[in-house]
Amino acid sequence: MSETDRASNRPSGRMNGGRAMAEMLRLAEVGPMFGMGGFQLLPFYDALASSA
Amino acid sequence: MSHFLINDERCGAFAAEAYARVTNRPGVCDGTLGPGATNLVTGLVEALNAGTPVIAFAGDTNRSHSWKNMTQESRQVEILRPAVKEVIRVEQTARVPELLARAFAVATSGRAGPVLVDVPEDVCHGSHDFTAEDFALDPTTLQAPARRIRPDRADVARAAAMLAQAKRPLILVGGGIHWSQGYQALLKLAEAQAIPVAHTMSGKGAIPCIHPLSVGLFGRYSRIANELIEAADCLLVVGCKLGEIATKRYQLPARSVPLIHLEILAEEIGRCFPPAVALWGDARAGLEDLADALAEDARTARAQRADYAAEIPRRMAAWREEASARLDSSERPVHMARLCRELNRALPADSILVADGGFAGHWTGLLYDTKTAGRHFIPDRGFASIGYGLPGGIGAALAAPAAPVVAITGDAGFNMMLGELETARRAGLGLTIVVVNNAASGYVKALQYAVFRGRYQSSDLVEMDYAAIARAMGCAGVRVEDPDQLPAALAAGITDRSRPTVIDVIVTRDPARMLPAVDNRTIEVREGDRPA
């Protein structure tokens, strides 16, 4: 399971590539993202859904 | 972070691109394997040509089965490669954070631009044990420009000497001024040295359009700027590529006028016009250095150029007088100049006007006045695709939630993106969309009128009621056939912050009167050029 370091706000632990993408974009404080899903990137969508 | 489903990935790329223009932070979008990825092409080229930081993600095939006729498989990376500044293909789950950090650095460094991050299915679905250190990001790379570079000191001194000599210098500004956020530096130099400022469509807002030193748009369309360029004895070109539209297909400026070119991308300097002095560097930094180099003699320079500076508001007033019949026109259908005048009146200083690739962009580029410096006019002049207006408005509205956002688009451009009205409504955006309804692919029809003696082929659209369509889609819709309805319609659109408003403005169907530069039947057609 992944966890988040309080001070740096950075995650660590086991996670899939999609979650790692979502964590990086969260750390970069990006604005709204625009897209349409397909099977390949769904772990990324899932990470967005569980962090919302 | 929020993620919005769009109905066409072209919209996603455009919206991300517009978001980046308003915030100077990379806009983000994604497309799935194959058609999702290839639909990103147009928006990414817009970003590439306009210097916009965008990070686009594309899903790709599972590498265990690639190139065995996987569904939706194509050479998508090759299709997208020339559309972006860099393609980053992620080959290991473990390297996702590192390569995303790289994407931000490429998108925001030097001349900013779009980056494609191509992610195979197995990389996205696969897992890895990450450490917190894996997620390191350089905060300076999260906005453009990531870092600034100053032009060579000796070059600045030469440029300053040249400007100091000039009796009628002029500053020509392009879209680079926005990326560099060089507004204050530009205003300081222009005011201290009494140098008027002309802008391209992308450069509008470099200084307020209503500033006494602003001479407006130059190039293909111009109020007074082109005449001033012809009479200038020194030109300072800032963040501008001097491409076809800015130079009237390379006729302007005359090669005899010494030109100082301040530009962030070294190889753009001298590409179209040989400069007398090349200043390679960030626009803001270069303008600051020029202002410093000239500071000591500023008072003398202002005194010597007092008559020149005083000429500008006088000439602008004379132009306005001459244009008043059009600007104040009460004719039905609505005159485009009158529509622009009403936009000037209705839109407050902080608002953003997004202009689509058809006529709407040219008319507003010429006649719309920004009231403050900054990103208040957003035309998609990187690639000039039609269809940018509505998605550009979506991106701008999300980037500046407090500001009124108006997107002006042709009917053909709007038809292209009609489905995205659903996106805008779902996102609850109080965006105003002005549809310039001429029941035609107007620019094409005007060209067929001028060059092909009125033989119209595939340039007519069927009459549509876009206000009714908007209402059926749960948005507000107003049809405007008389110009006197415009103030109320625009005010209503700007005030409604909970849903999109479509203002369907009925304009001329006469192809002889569609182009901004002409208002009669004598369009000038020159060999080897297109009519303006």
Ligand SMILES: Cc1ncc(C[n+]2csc(CCOP(=O)(O)OP(=O)(O)O)c2C)c(N)n1
């Ligand atoms: C994607 C795309 N296809 C074609 C063009 C060429 N083009 C430039 S203006 C124009 C007409 C657009 O019609 P409309 O959106 O109704 O605007 P109007 O010119 O009538 O104001 C076309 C087809 C373009 N700019 N972009």
